[in-house]
Amino acid sequence: MSAPGSLTASDNAASSDAARFDAVVVGAGPAGSAAALVLARRGHRVCLLERGPYPGSKNMYGGVVYPRILDELLPGWWEEAPVQRWVTRRATMMLTADQALTVDFRSEAWGQPPYNGATALRPDFDAWLAAKAVDAGALLVTSTTATGLLRDGPGGTVGGVTTDRPGGDLRARVVVACDGVNSFLAKEAGLYGKPDPANYTLGAKEVLALPAATIEDRFALGPGQGADFEIIGCTGDIAGGGFLYTNRDSLAVGVVLHLPALAAAGVRPEQLIAGLKAHPAVAPLVAGGELVEYSAHLIPEGGYDMMPTLTGPGMLVAGDAAAMCLAAGIWLEGVNFAIGSGMAAGESAAEALERGDVSEGGLSGYERRLRDGFVLQDHRRLRHAPHLLLSDRVQRRYPQLACDIVEDLFTVTNPEPKPGIGRLVRRRVASSGVRLRHLAADSWRALRTFG
Amino acid sequence: MTVPAAPGPAPAAAPGPVLACRQWADRRADVDPLTGTVTSDPRSAAASPADDAALECALRMATAWGTHVVAVTVGPPGSEAVLREALAAGAERAVRVDAPEPGDAASVAAAIAGVAGMVGARAVLCGDMGWGRGSGAVPALVAAVLDARQALGLVDLATDPEQPGVVTGWRRLDGGRRQHLRAAAPFVASVEGGVALLRRAPLAGVLGAGQATIEVVAPAGTCPVPSWTPSSTGPGRPRTHVVDGPDPDDPVRRRVELLTGLTAERPARRVVRAEPVDAAHQLIAALADWGEWS
Ligand SMILES: Cc1cc2nc3c(=O)[nH]c(=O)nc-3n(C[C@H](O)[C@H](O)[C@H](O)COP(=O)(O)OP(=O)(O)OC[C@H]3O[C@@H](n4cnc5c(N)ncnc54)[C@H](O)[C@@H]3O)c2cc1C
Numbered sequence: 049m050s051a052p053g054s055l056t057a058s059d060n061a062a063s064s065d066a067a068r069f070d071a072v073v074v075g076a077g078p079a080g081s082a083a084a085l086v087l088a089r090r091g092h093r094v095c096l097l098e099r100g101p102y103p104g105s106k107n108m109y110g111g112v113v114y115p116r117i118l119d120e121l122l123p124g125w126w127e128e129a130p131v132q133r134w135v136t137r138r139a140t141m142m143l144t145a146d147q148a149l150t151v152d153f154r155s156e157a158w159g160q161p162p163y164n165g166a167t168a169l170r171p172d173f174d175a176w177l178a179a180k181a182v183d184a185g186a187l188l189v190t191s192t193t194a195t196g197l198l199r200d201g202p203g204g205t206v207g208g209v210t211t212d213r214p215g216g217d218l219r220a221r222v223v224v225a226c227d228g229v230n231s232f233l234a235k236e237a238g239l240y241g242k243p244d245p246a247n248y249t250l251g252a253k254e255v256l257a258l259p260a261a262t263i264e265d266r267f268a269l270g271p272g273q274g275a276d277f278e279i280i281g282c283t284g285d286i287a288g289g290g291f292l293y294t295n296r297d298s299l300a301v302g303v304v305l306h307l308p309a310l311a312a313a314g315v316r317p318e319q320l321i322a323g324l325k326a327h328p329a330v331a332p333l334v335a336g337g338e339l340v341e342y343s344a345h346l347i348p349e350g351g352y353d354m355m356p357t358l359t360g361p362g363m364l365v366a367g368d369a370a371a372m373c374l375a376a377g378i379w380l381e382g383v384n385f386a387i388g389s390g391m392a393a394g395e396s397a398a399e400a401l402e403r404g405d406v407s408e409g410g411l412s413g414y415e416r417r418l419r420d421g422f423v424l425q426d427h428r429r430l431r432h433a434p435h436l437l438l439s440d441r442v443q444r445r446y447p448q449l450a451c452d453i454v455e456d457l458f459t460v461t462n463p464e465p466k467p468g469i470g471r472l473v474r475r476r477v478a479s480s481g482v483r484l485r486h487l488a489a490d491s492w493r494a495l496r497t498f499g
Numbered sequence: 500m501t502v503p504a505a506p507g508p509a510p511a512a513a514p515g516p517v518l519a520c521r522q523w524a525d526r527r528a529d530v531d532p533l534t535g536t537v538t539s540d541p542r543s544a545a546a547s548p549a550d551d552a553a554l555e556c557a558l559r560m561a562t563a564w565g566t567h568v569v570a571v572t573v574g575p576p577g578s579e580a581v582l583r584e585a586l587a588a589g590a591e592r593a594v595r596v597d598a599p600e601p602g603d604a605a606s607v608a609a610a611i612a613g614v615a616g617m618v619g620a621r622a623v624l625c626g627d628m629g630w631g632r633g634s635g636a637v638p639a640l641v642a643a644v645l646d647a648r649q650a651l652g653l654v655d656l657a658t659d660p661e662q663p664g665v666v667t668g669w670r671r672l673d674g675g676r677r678q679h680l681r682a683a684a685p686f687v688a689s690v691e692g693g694v695a696l697l698r699r700a701p702l703a704g705v706l707g708a709g710q711a712t713i714e715v716v717a718p719a720g721t722c723p724v725p726s727w728t729p730s731s732t733g734p735g736r737p738r739t740h741v742v743d744g745p746d747p748d749d750p751v752r753r754r755v756e757l758l759t760g761l762t763a764e765r766p767a768r769r770v771v772r773a774e775p776v777d778a779a780h781q782l783i784a785a786l787a788d789w790g791e792w793s
Contacts, residue, residue, distance in 0.1 A: 066706045102542050171542065189705055216702040 072220035074194045076103035079367025079390035080226030081177040086394025088184035099193040104174030108343040111293035111300040114384045130172035132295040133274025135165040143281040147451035148329035206362035231369035239356040247350030252317035253302025256337025281447035287438040352431035359411040366393040376433035392417040514664035514684040518620035519557035522629040523578030546581040548692030549626025555695035564663040567591040587700035587708035606721045608640030613719030621684035638689040647685035
């Protein structure tokens with residue numbers, strides 16, 4: 049009699065053909081599902097491995113996806129994607145303790161096909177995308193964690209992964225690591241240098257339940273329309289930002305915090321969220337919302353400059369695992385970059401498999417694809433954005449300066465006549481302690497980064 | 500105390516396959532406090548810890564007796580997830596009784612008994628309760644329909660390879676007491692969640708279970724539910740504990756004081772206003788003072 053849980057010969061997955069695949073994709077987030085979908089469509093035997101009980105169960109983010117990258121892969125995606133609201137209103141808020149300056153834009157075009165952005169819940173969105181990969185023929189294995197790499201090919205070529213299940217080796221000719229930020233697989237493969245906490249931020253959010261009609265009233269939205277607020281100046285002494293998004297019948301409100309600064313400040317993220325919710329410009333929007341969820345997750349904020357080597361022999365890295373989340377102030381886009389890089393990884397792995405060359409050279413088409421597309425082009429162009437945006441001046445001094453200037457501009461001080469705008473700006477700049485040469489240098493950096 | 504599960508153990512008989520019952524239910528179903536409407540999400544549905552323990556016991560039992568496990572659930576197609584888990588862990592066969600809506604205990608019991616007959620199982624294992632903490636009546640009703648012995652609410656279960664078809668176990672009784680049971684097939688046993696931890700399914704099992712065929716059968720109707728009259732509808736009254744009395748040589752006054760606690764020192768009542776964290780610290784400090792926190 050075998051002891052409970054012990055292995056018999058037939059249990060040993062590694063020895064059976066059932067556990068041999070052309071490709072193993074680790075992580076059924078957006079990157080992994082996109083990679084598995086592309087590989088399966090090209091007729092390869094793919095295993096999509098996910099540690100959570102279902103795709104999306106472990107995943108959190110702010111709440112807005114920009115799925116136009118799916119136009120080619122899943123034409124008409126908007127008819128079936130599990131969307132909460134179509135974002136038709138985007139606002140960027142600058143907050144000081146008691147002021148708020150908001151640039152508010154809305155477009156009805158974004159509320160119609162092919163749409164622009166949408167709020168979506170990750171357990172819905174990730175499960176939907178993974179189901180597409182399964183429909184195409186990928187085998188989804190859940191509740192199973194990849195624990196390491198099998199490296200028994202020539203020259204240490206990766207030949208699969210070990211898992212936390214008894215008899216749990218999965219053999220594959222290519223491994224696509226889509227295991228998210230802080231990828232243990234990419235680290236084990238030696239693709240990352242020494243990790244630097246300064247490259248990471250921690251995102252924390254609360255989901256507040258409110259009736260759909262209340263949300264539409266408060267945010268001046270039509271039925272099914274959504275709003276996306278990015279907020280700066282709401283994180284005290286810690287560099288970072290905030291966000292407020294509308295789901296169907298809930299709001300997502302949260303902060304993104306520079307990791308070393310958060311550790312040094314000794315403040316808990318939920319205190320900062322509480323402060324954000326209490327701000328006079330935000331409080332009326334979230335009032336009465338019932339807290340139904342709290343979550344936190346790392347973001348690879350460093351972008352281009354923290355990216356690992358993207359390929360190794362028998363292995364590719366995509367999505368957050370390769371630090372491909374674009375966090376550039378007014379843009380916080382990770383899901384579309386994950387899907388884009390996952391698709392490129394899937395295509396390059398499929399090509400390499402078809403050519404019978406999964407060496408580092410054979411997989412080099414991946415990086416080429418990324419360089420030719422938006423993923424690395426946007427990242428390269430915006431590579432200085434994280435530094436600029438997390439600097440003290442952008443975080444605190446400029447929001448204060450901008451709010452003060454606007455307050456002066458709209459404060460009527462009769463019987464005094466209105467001051468000239470130029471004089472008013474000069475006066476405020478002088479009293480703010482911001483040096484003109486810093487302002488000029490930052491403007492120049494901003495122009496070079498975003499221009 | 501050792502009692503045979505009525506009507507007494509028969510000589511060991513070939514038990515046939517062991518039937519493991521698995522209920523599929525949402526662990527985090529949302530109940531609207533105003534309307535009572537239950538909203539559930541199939542993605543958070545799973546078998547209960549007690550059903551997992553029953554499956555583990557069934558697998559061990561089948562190994563000991565040289566037979567195999569058949570997993571059964573009564574539910575919609577989504578409930579096949581709990582059957583695939585059983586297949587991954589080592590069950591050989593899985594049967595789903597098709598039922599779009601959760602049924603009452605009698606119809607679920609009739610369905611399970613029908614499958615036991617279909618597969619020739621004379622040993623049926625269930626969890627003592629599902630996520631919904633329902634009536635807990637299903638195992639007893641299955642036993643009634645199958646005319647099988649009952650060993651219900653077990654906190655421990657043992658099988659002997661030398662005696663296929665016979666189980667022994669302990670059952671929890673009121674007042675902290677235990678009853679030792681011994682039952683021979685045909686029997687229905689239900690176990691608490693702590694009895695066994697379901698083994699981690701091997702990867703080969705998981706890969707195979709994903710593709711395995713699940714037999715789907717139509718429900719078998721319902722079973723007659725025995726009528727009963729409650730003997731008492733009052734609150735449960737646990738037995739009094741026997742506490743050592745005061746020393747009879749003590750003066751009467753001292754004995755009265757000890758028995759009533761009249762002169763025992765009581766902490767002074769304090770009303771404090773504090774921030775939540777500080778309040779928590781103060782509560783802990785007070786509990787520690789009273790010897791309630793260590
Ligand atoms: C607070 C916050 C707000 C954000 N807001 C937005 C936003 O509004 N819009 C946007 O586009 N992006 C946003 N992002 C970024 C976005 O969430 C990520 O860029 C995106 O999820 C990356 O997708 P991915 O597939 O690479 O990784 P993930 O989504 O992290 O998926 C990785 C998957 O791998 C699985 N996994 C990990 N390790 C293993 C293992 N060893 N074995 C098996 N499985 C494993 C995980 O369970 C997970 O399912 C935000 C992120 C945060 C933290």
